[in-house]
Amino acid sequence: MNTLEERKALIEATAQRMGKEIHTESPAKATEPRTALQHESPKLVSLEEAIRRTGLRDGMTISFHHHFRGGDKVINMVVAKLAEMGFKDLHLASSSLIDVHEPLIEHIKNGVITRISTSGLRGELAKAISSGIMQEPVVFRSHGTRGAAIANGDIHIDVAFIGASSADPMGNSCGYSRSENAKSICGSLGYALPDAQHADKVVILTDDLVPYPNHPASISENLVDYVVEVESVGDSSKIASGAIRDTKNPRDILLAQQAARVIINSGYFRDGFSIQTGSGGASLAAVKFIREEMLHQGIKASFALGGITAHMVKMHEEGLIGRLVDVQSFDKVAAESLKNDPMHQEVSANEYASADEAGSATHLLDIVILSALEVDVNFNVNVLVGSDGVIRGAIGGHPDTAADSALSIIVCPLLRGRIPCVVDEVTTLITPGSSVDVVVTEYGIAVNPRRPELAERLEAAGLKVVDIHALAQRARRVIGNPAPLPFGDKVVGVVLDRQGRVQDVIKSIG
């Protein structure tokens, strides 16, 4: 015989040998209907309770995402609560910060926030930081570098606060909602995914608490510690203008035409190519011209990457672009597409642009069109600090895509008003010239001398290829010689490169 009773001694001996306990019968199982449980969870608490339970202490690092851009409500709400609860000396690590985060100035002055890591700064907050209100310089990283830093521990996040447009009580969360009570939509949560994966504690804030299961979910419940229901996580109308808006600015259209001609004649415009573009007027208009040529030549793209726009969605739906790889949805059309189309895939900042991941999408990118505040005669680009020395932009994925792509194209006018965009030396070094291939201006196209074969192809196609020094001289002839800026000695910002090394510093001003 070989009964359970007879095996008892053997079970005990085996358990002892394995150092494990012996199974005992469980108490009676719960029999009530489970539908009620879909609406509740021990994770579901108030914001204050969530903060308390995370064990957050003074000096720790908190993180946020900026997918709602100008409509974000989470950062101001959470930091105000932290201030009210008496926290001090916190390190705020956001994927970026914008005009709407002006209230942080008070929290900096009151010592609630003493360190900041971000991709960018804008508006009054940027001005205040440029003027030197912080003791510690702000640390700037690209989106890919931030993702890598979170994964490799350069940024250790103690508590991540993640705004989500839907979540169930267990924490399954998305940047959109499938319920009829949906209040907001931001689409991709790509920049928040490294935070969700690596933070010690993860708090989801949502303005649409839905019953379990909120699947398919961007962030799985197994990464989430607390879920907080709030009135609003963000105003989706401020992510971008909802509809496709074609630029009527003739200079933008000229720049777009030139950029499109560069792409078409670059040697990289072939079936199966991949592309990333920005959301600027010239960039969007360029996509229009590229689309026409794709139709004309019967060429299709395998994927479009990055900030996905309504234009890209349209081309995908027409069958011109196979997949959309989306770290950030630039408008509502893109956000809705991410929700509804399985070929429109959300990716994390690491999968998008980490230098540490061979499989990150930027490594597989043929062509990127980028903008610039300034380009210098060595092809270095600045997208962070204005020509007046005040911080006013964001690194974004600029250095990541420029470095990893086969062809990086900077599109910028020679002058913006009286501000020159082609200069002798950029105010702040963000994207090194070694990764920048072509600069398109309305006065000609400059090709990096490292890429003579590109210059040949473009010249052969009848494009006006000029020396970048000639562009800088031309700008100077029109505007005269700018007086030197009144920089102070204090370092208010540090720019890290893609390997996490110090690449440049930003001095105080004004």
Place this chain on the structure above:
Amino acid sequence: MKEASAGTLESGDILVRIAPAEKPGLDVHLESSVAYQFGEQIKQVITETLNGLGINDAVVDATDKGALDCTIRARVTAAAVRATGKDVWAD
């Protein structure tokens, strides 16, 4: 001379207001989005343009949105013509 203005507050333009002076000389007030780098240069262009038109006593209020020198000269000239009633473009 009477009060007069020319220009707009659009990016790349300059709004120039000219008024009679209470004391001798040109009194130029400038607000500019590019004041750090170009403030002195813009004031100089305004002064030179007015002097060239024979105007040496006036109060000038200029709000600049990154205008180029050619634009500044054109706006200053237009404001001066309106202020003095003297058409400098007439033959």
